[in-house]
């Protein structure tokens with residue numbers, strides 16, 4: 001039985017109830033996070049909380065919970081759910097309103113919902129056991145505030161379905177000038193020889209915690225060159241390796257783009273080196 005947390009109470013997930021007048025339900029007016037954990041230890045907790053706080057500031061929402069309150073709730077959720085390989089999903093919305101209206105209500109009592117869900121065992125950089133990803137490509141048609149981790153994810157949902165309908169498991173998105181932004185639910189890296197490239201952050205990309213951890217780890221512990229710079233569609237299509245990054249996957253090798261094989265259809269050696277390093281340092285460098 002999954003134990004969730006809703007507005008100051010731990011309870012079975014199936015018993016958690018939110019009013020249909022909650023602005024999260026009516027408008028997608030909320031901010032969320034996903035934080036991975038292995039054996040009861042959160043990965044990159046403070047990086048996730050930094051982004052949560054930035055997001056709340058962007059949407060002008062104050063919350064009554066301190067960082068320590070949030071960490072206490074997460075630790076309790078992990079314990080109550082067995083301290084295995086668990087992701088914490090949390091969302092904070094602008095609460096329940098008596099009357100539907102776009103403008104913020106005068107009195108806001110945010111709704112805080114969190115629960116824990118099973119995630120795969122921590123990836124270790126082993127080529128033989130890597131989970132391999134296929135992707136399609138498409139034009140990024142989302143809004144201009146993709147840097148906010150908002151619960152308004154319909155744009156991402158529709159892009160993900162474009163990928164799924166094309167027989168892929170993710171989709172790489174390109175802007176109107178055919179430069180890479182990100183994927184529907186991941187950031188993206190490419191490898192050319194010993195150079196690893198990923199686009200710079202702006203309003204069209206989420207500042208992925210895994211992206212950040214990957215760049216920091218590679219710069220600190222490897223001789224690979226990491227360049228944060230524009231990446232064109234042509235760069236992606238001729239890359240030696242293409243990776244997705246996200247909290248529940250860490251670094252994930254892509255083996256086909258629009259049905260064309262990348263990197264010989266296997267996880268590449270640079271991926272193996274990068275994911276091995278991240279596995280070694282995910283706790284000591286980022287906790």
Ligand SMILES: Cc1ncc(COP(=O)(O)O)c(C=O)c1O
Nearest residue numbers: 185186187206208209210246247
């Ligand atoms: C649109 C988008 N970009 C990037 C990411 C990766 O972010 P993180 O590494 O913090 O999980 C996500 C994660 O869900 C995402 O939804």
